[in-house]
């Protein structure tokens with residue numbers, strides 16, 4: 001352990017300075033939830049995929065449709081990747097979503113895409129775990145702070161060769177879906193939305209923690225697709241993430257993804273958000 005330097009005389013005063021929100025979000029474009037809710041009435045399911053435990057599956061959602069991720073059979077955490085179906089370089093940007101909305105997201109909050117697009121790609125329209133809030137440990141549900149469990153970290157920390165981490169599951173699913181060799185699919189896999197996962201940072205050491213997810217069969221998270229989406233969902237080998245991941249030890253269950261189409265004309269006048277309007281000149285001449 002390195003020794004901490006001596007605190008200066010005004011340490012208490014410096015620590016007492018009140019924090020300032022980095023990105024006040026009052027000027028964020030607000031999703032038209034009443035329009036989405038009206039479109040959801042009379043919407044019909046057009047397809048579903050059951051994601052098997054310790055595996056992943058892809059699904060496509062046209063702009064203006066909804067998709068729902070449901071817990072079935074038992075408590076299970078899911079790792080979600082989303083791409084613009086027509087341009088995989090535009091993908092979910094976990095870090096910027098975290099900067100805009102905080103560590104965990106729920107109804108009315110959005111998943112944002114990578115630069116230079118930086119626009120909402122999906123809006124959460126329903127969250128049956130919205131009651132959970134923030135617990136006494138600083139834990140909450142559906143985080144954008146974790147990355148995804150992966151075989152490289154397991155190898156680094158424990159010398160393991162485990163092939164069913166979410167990173168590998170997402171890679172396999174994307175490779176299968178697009179007919180790509182795994183080495184070409186892997187770079188498209190990115191930091192996830194941890195669906196149903198209960199996480200936070202310890203107050204004393206600031207370490208990333210997880211605890212048993214409060215999700216139960218019947219719970220779901222539903223989204224409105226703002227653009228044409230390709231999604232991949234992994235049913236994490238950690239199961240409810242109460243103990244460990246990156247192994248076959250935990251009890252794991254499937255996750256259901258359903259795609260739902262709005263009624264004809266229910267979204268008349270609605271358009272996908274435009275890409276970010278910054279001119280991308282970056283001060284270059």
Ligand SMILES: [Zn+2]
Nearest residue numbers: 149166236237
């Ligand atoms: Zn995982």
